[in-house]
Amino acid sequence: MKTPIVVLDYTKNTSLEQRLTVLNATKRLLLDEASPGLVLYGVRAYPIVEPGQASSIAAWDRLEGLLARRSLDGPPEPYRGVKEAIDMIMDLGLDPASSPIILFWSAPRKPRVDVELAYHYTVMTGSKFSLIIMKPSPPRWLWRSIGSIPEERIFHVRHNTRIDKLLLRLTNEAT
Amino acid sequence: MESLRPGRADPIARDVVFIIDASLSMGKHFSDFAPNKLLASVNIVNIAVNRIIHSSKDRIGLIIFNAFVIPLVQPTRDYHKIAQALSLIRKTGEGSAPGDAIVEAVRILRRTIRRKQAIMITDGDLNIGVPLEYAIFYAHASGVETCIITIGQKEKIPIGKVLSELAEWGFVDWRNVENTRQAQAAVLECVRS
Numbered sequence: 390m391k392t393p394i395v396v397l398d399y400t401k402n403t404s405l406e407q408r409l410t411v412l413n414a415t416k417r418l419l420l421d422e423a424s425p426g427l428v429l430y431g432v433r434a435y436p437i438v439e440p441g442q443a444s445s446i447a448a449w450d451r452l453e454g455l456l457a458r459r460s461l462d463g464p465p466e467p468y469r470g471v472k473e474a475i476d477m478i479m480d481l482g483l484d485p486a487s488s489p490i491i492l493f494w495s496a497p498r499k500p501r502v503d504v505e506l507a508y509h510y511t512v513m514t515g516s517k518f519s520l521i522i523m524k525p526s527p528p529r530w531l532w533r534s535i536g537s538i539p540e541e542r543i544f545h546v547r548h549n550t551r552i553d554k555l556l557l558r559l560t561n562e563a564t
Numbered sequence: 565m566e567s568l569r570p571g572r573a574d575p576i577a578r579d580v581v582f583i584i585d586a587s588l589s590m591g592k593h594f595s596d597f598a599p600n601k602l603l604a605s606v607n608i609v610n611i612a613v614n615r616i617i618h619s620s621k622d623r624i625g626l627i628i629f630n631a632f633v634i635p636l637v638q639p640t641r642d643y644h645k646i647a648q649a650l651s652l653i654r655k656t657g658e659g660s661a662p663g664d665a666i667v668e669a670v671r672i673l674r675r676t677i678r679r680k681q682a683i684m685i686t687d688g689d690l691n692i693g694v695p696l697e698y699a700i701f702y703a704h705a706s707g708v709e710t711c712i713i714t715i716g717q718k719e720k721i722p723i724g725k726v727l728s729e730l731a732e733w734g735f736v737d738w739r740n741v742e743n744t745r746q747a748q749a750a751v752l753e754c755v756r757s
Contacts, residue, residue, distance in 0.1 A: 435667055435694045437702050439674075448705070451733075455697050480674045 391423040392440035392488045393560040394477065396470040398523075399429035399456075400463035402495035407523055409457060411493060414553035416449040423560050426477060426488075430470030431461030441483055465496055471507035475514050485515035486564045491556065495523040505536035518542055519559045521552075578679040579639040580616065580755065581625040581669040582609050584653060585662065585686035588630070591655035594687075594715060595743045601715050604744055605685045606653050612751045613650075617643045625672055626650070631659025631692045633668045639676065661693030662686055662723070663700075666710065670703050680708040683754045685747070688714040688721035696726050704735040711737040711754035713747065 395415045399408065418425045426440030438452070471490055478488045490511050494500050504520060511518035520535070521544045534540050544555060590602035597604035616622050623639035626649050634656070636649040662684060669682040682703060690696055703710045714721045718740040721727075727738040737757065739750040 429694075429698070433664070433693065435663075435698060435702070436670075437698060437705075439706055452701060452705075455701055458697070459695055461694065476671070477674075480671070 390441065390487070391560050391563050392426060392483050393418065393423060393556070393563065394426040394428060394440055394474040394488060394490050395556070396428045396430060396467070396474050396490060396492045398431070398465045398467070398493055398495040399461045400431045400465050400495075401460050402463065402465060402497065403460075403493070403523060405457060407495065409453060410552055412449070412453050412456065414556045416446060416453070417553045418556060418560055419446060419449070421557055421560070425560075426474070428470050428473045428477070429456075429461060430465055430467060430473070431463050432466055433461070434466065434469035434473040435461075436473055436477055439477055439481060440488060441481060466503065467492055467494060467500070468503045468507045468510075471511060475510065475516070478514065478516065489517040489519065489559055489563045491519045491521060491559055493521050493523060497524060500535050502536060505538055508538045508542070517559075517563055519544060521546060521555065577621040577623070578681055579623045579625065579673055579676045580681045580683060581627060581639065581672055582613070583627045583629065583662075583665045583669055583682060583684040584609060585660065585684070585689075586628040586630050586653060586656045587660040587689060588655055588658050589660070589687050589689055597715065597744055597747075600655075601687055602653065602655050605715070605747070606650050608744065608748050608751055609685065610647060610650050611748065612755055613646050614643060615752070616755060617641055623678070625669075627665055627668055627672070628653055628656065629661055629665035630657040631661055633661060633664045635668060635672060638672060659692045660686075660689040662690055663694035663696045663698060664692075666696075666699040666703050667694060670706050670708050673708055674706070681711070681754075682708050683711045683713070683751065685713045685715070685751070687716050688723045690723050696723055697730060700730050700736050709737070709757075710735070711739070711757070713750045713754070714738070714740045715742075715747065716740070717742065
């Protein structure tokens, strides 16, 4: 079973609408026989749902209701979020190749070395890393690559991007 | 509310993590919690641990928290190690992050296949860290039975409203106590449940 882990910036950088969209898209992975995990990050990172456990749509609906209440304190530390995800993979004995890590970035600046380090840490573990940029600024064409993160691992969300289909595609890339 | 984690665990033995609030507010006197809420709570936990170790195969872990979470003992059946750790506890600093403490307890209990339980004693302040409802959901989803014992007048507990709601949903067992006799009974009931 594929066990992708969504690592979501849950500070005020991400609007409530965006948060709910990502949570909804993650929930929909259950319909495609994946068992997603969820880590939220701000200045600290917190596991919320462990991957690989049986779960139900109803439970995720309840989770959405809880999570919509408030955000975490910033500034966001994506490396901590990814580290939390990797800790989960290791502690639970999951296959890293089946547990892609999907990092959502919402801060209004270009990701820097902390995200690059998160990429390398993930790859060293044997997992696949994807970076989804929720609101690129400055314009996307100015920064197609981020350090040594390959361009094909970076995805920009536009107004017509279907995040659920994107998550499904990234999940199915895993072995 | 069905659990997100219907996995099987050892029904006989448990891993129990005690979480003690060591923030500055716990250093104050309340009711008959003498000399202060923290030291009285430590004493109550000591008695409970002694009883658990000598009457079951359970293992006990220990965490304290203020603005930061400080794991002290991984789950063990070594009573002397636990007693020694308890004797070191004194109020450690400002801030209160009970949500973070619960998340840490779940991390510690992640690797065990035994039944998992986290028992927290706090005066109910929360001003830092992950919102409590997120942490309690995570514990519930991960198969950790969470029991929170708050010390103080029920209507004045800052996190009381959240706990009441989560208790209604079955995510947490919340007990409020106003004296040491009630606290001792609450800890033992949590342990027996």
